[in-house]
Amino acid sequence: MNPNKALWEKGDFTRIAATMRASGEALVAGLGITAGLKMLDLGCGDGTTALPAARLGADVLGVDVASNLVDAGNRRAQEEGLTNCRFQEGDASNLSELADRSFDLVISIFGAMFAPRPFDVAREMVRVTRPGGRIVMGNWIPGDPTLVAQILKISSAYSPPPPEGFVSPMTWGIETSVVERFGAAGIPAGKIAFSRDTYIFRSPASPAAFVADFRDYYGPTMNAFAAADQNGKSANLQQELEALFERENTSRIEGGTSIPATFLRVTVSV
Numbered sequence: 547m548n549p550n551k552a553l554w555e556k557g558d559f560t561r562i563a564a565t566m567r568a569s570g571e572a573l574v575a576g577l578g579i580t581a582g583l584k585m586l587d588l589g590c591g592d593g594t595t596a597l598p599a600a601r602l603g604a605d606v607l608g609v610d611v612a613s614n615l616v617d618a619g620n621r622r623a624q625e626e627g628l629t630n631c632r633f634q635e636g637d638a639s640n641l642s643e644l645a646d647r648s649f650d651l652v653i654s655i656f657g658a659m660f661a662p663r664p665f666d667v668a669r670e671m672v673r674v675t676r677p678g679g680r681i682v683m684g685n686w687i688p689g690d691p692t693l694v695a696q697i698l699k700i701s702s703a704y705s706p707p708p709p710e711g712f713v714s715p716m717t718w719g720i721e722t723s724v725v726e727r728f729g730a731a732g733i734p735a736g737k738i739a740f741s742r743d744t745y746i747f748r749s750p751a752s753p754a755a756f757v758a759d760f761r762d763y764y765g766p767t768m769n770a771f772a773a774a775d776q777n778g779k780s781a782n783l784q785q786e787l788e789a790l791f792e793r794e795n796t797s798r799i800e801g802g803t804s805i806p807a808t809f810l811r812v813t814v815s816v
């Protein structure tokens with residue numbers, strides 16, 4: 547059993563991804579995509595960024611460890627008639643099925659950060675990018691006061707300690723760690739640029755209903771609730787998350803939710 551794969555196949559991330567579509571599309575619109583550009587979307591989920599890139603004419607391969615999300619991505623591409631976008635199963639820590647230097651652009655938006663063995667992930671991303679190409683990552687930031695970092699922080703307080711040797715995905719949100727990992731893959735620090743960017747989670751449902759979607763469909767939150775339940779603490783976790791979502795909600799639509807979340811954007815010139 548691969549626990550990383552099991553975590554993401556649990557539940558149904560498409561329910562959360564549905565609230566991230568507009569931000570995914572806006573991010574892709576700023577990447578300078580031209581027809582025929584060969585793009586890899588790593589940890590692509592059901593295609594929040596892969597589909598908009600294909601609509602702009604890129605030749606897109608989405609790779610994800612979760613088979614249910616690969617199926618959902620292929621279904622979405624097919625429904626849109628996007629023959630230049632396909633999805634397949636794979637692990638960002640070992641992309642041996644992909645040839646060296648085969649992509650102009652590798653993107654990974656809150657995707658590869660969740661793979662084990664971050665040094666292998668950086669090496670693989672660099673290996674499959676052609677010289678002169680780019681890698682663009684979006685990574686949540688540890689300790690950030692906005693939504694996702696806070697969900698993960700609150701959830702971890704209810705969860706058992708991680709196994710020995712576990713490297714937190716959030717370390718991809720620390721600039722020095724990113725420089726160290728790409729440095730080990732042969733990329734000098736001067737070729738790595740950082741900026742802060744924002745994703746907005748938008749749902750027609752209330753903040754409390756949105757928390758319920760995380761509880762019922764988002765693997766990491768499902769696990770936190772399962773652990774909290776064992777200690778009779780699931781109501782406390784629910785309350786803390788509802789308070790967070792209410793506090794962060796900026797929606798002016800009655801009963802709706804719109805929550806901005808800050809992330810670290812990493813651009814690597816290969």
Ligand SMILES: C[S@@+](CC[C@H](N)C(=O)[O-])C[C@H]1O[C@@H](n2cnc3c(N)ncnc32)[C@H](O)[C@@H]1O
Pocket residue numbers: 550554555559563566570588589590591592593594595609610611612615636637638639654655656657658660661662
């Ligand atoms: C938070 S979701 C983001 C999905 C997508 N990039 C998006 O913006 O909607 C994290 C994704 O990373 C994928 N993932 C986690 N570990 C992975 C690994 N080792 N290799 C490839 N994908 C992985 C998950 O299956 C999931 O689809």
